Amino acid sequence: MQIILGNKNYSSWSLRPWMLMQHFGLDFSEQHISLFADDMHEQMQVHCPNYKVPVLVDRGISIWDSLAICEYINEQYLAGKGWPQDTLQRAIARSMCSEMHSGFFAVRQEMPMNCRREVASIKPSSAAQVDIDRIVGIFSQCLAANAEADGFLFAEFSIMDAFYMPIVSRLHSYNIETPEPVAQYLQKMLSLPAYRTWLTAAKAEAQVIDVAEV
Ligand SMILES: N[C@@H](CCC(=O)N[C@@H](CS)C(=O)NCC(=O)O)C(=O)O
Known part of the structure; x- marks a missing residue:
């Protein structure tokens, strides 16, 4: 599982799913894309369908948008523990x-x-x-x-x-x-x-x- 992120200093959307995955100790690698750098679009071409980060690549499939990624992580890897149980x-x-x-x-x-x-x-x-x-x-x-x-x-x-x-x-x-x-x-x-x-x-x-x- 790989998460594609923007600059850690600035990319608030990237922090959300990364925080969830890191806090729960999941096994993943990272790719970093410098936001608004000259090669940003080129870097995003392969895995980022909407040319934005974050994107999660799992089993060869891209999942984009921070909320969709968190929902997927919750279902696939956390057995529902990502949300309150009630x-x-x-x-x-x-x-x-x-x-x-x-x-x-x-x-x-x-x-x-x-x-x-x-x-x-x-x-x-x-x-x-x-x-x-x-x-x-x-x-x-x-x-x-x-x-x-x-x-x-x-x-x-x-x-x-x-x-x-x-x-x-x-x-x-x-x-x-x-x-x-x-x-x-x-x-x-x-x-x-x-x-x-x-x-x-x-x-x-x-x-x-x-x-x-x-
Ligand atoms: N709603 C999206 C927003 C993603 C987003 O806007 N990401 C910014 C970085 S924090 C981005 O990729 N910007 C590049 C651009 O807009 O060209 C999400 O929740 O993931």
């Missing part, structure tokens, strides 16, 4: 991941993922603040509902945590203040071995994408 909780987790997948445009635009960015505050626009408040609301709701558990959004690590990992990275690097339970969750996620491994690789990358340096 049907209603699973439906809520899927709603929240879909909200991430199809929204929060202001945060994405103004606060690009930049894992190695030196932590420094920005002044979010009112649109970005609406996104941030909603994200903090989602985290707070999940953490309050699972107060007794392992400290992940749905008690145990799930696709939900993997999907919101790029947001965790952004809230950290743009120094966004959050209530204490959320701040603790952010620290927990930033300390996970899988994310530390990703960050080390991101810091070792040479390419700088100017538009993502805010």
Whole structure:
């Protein structure tokens, strides 16, 4: 199984399925494509039908789009452990991941993922603040509902945590203040071995994408 990724420093979509696969200790190799480099399209030609990353290649077949990859990994390799086991909780987790997948445009635009960015505050626009408040609301709701558990959004690590990992990275690097339970969750996620491994690789990358340096 091979996952094709963009730059670890910048590719928020790539981080999601990689985080899931790495956290659960799956066996896979990686191919890295430098985003917006001159040879990006050429590199994507073989395995990336939509000319985007991430793409998972398993048994010779390409699976593209971060959510589709996470769903496939969950079914094929995790025996369903990638989502909460309770049907209603699973439906809520899927709603929240879909909200991430199809929204929060202001945060994405103004606060690009930049894992190695030196932590420094920005002044979010009112649109970005609406996104941030909603994200903090989602985290707070999940953490309050699972107060007794392992400290992940749905008690145990799930696709939900993997999907919101790029947001965790952004809230950290743009120094966004959050209530204490959320701040603790952010620290927990930033300390996970899988994310530390990703960050080390991101810091070792040479390419700088100017538009993502805010
Ligand atoms: N909805 C897709 C988005 C994938 C995406 O936009 N990937 C970016 C990198 S983070 C990309 O490949 N950009 C290259 C381009 O747009 O030309 C997913 O969830 O995988």
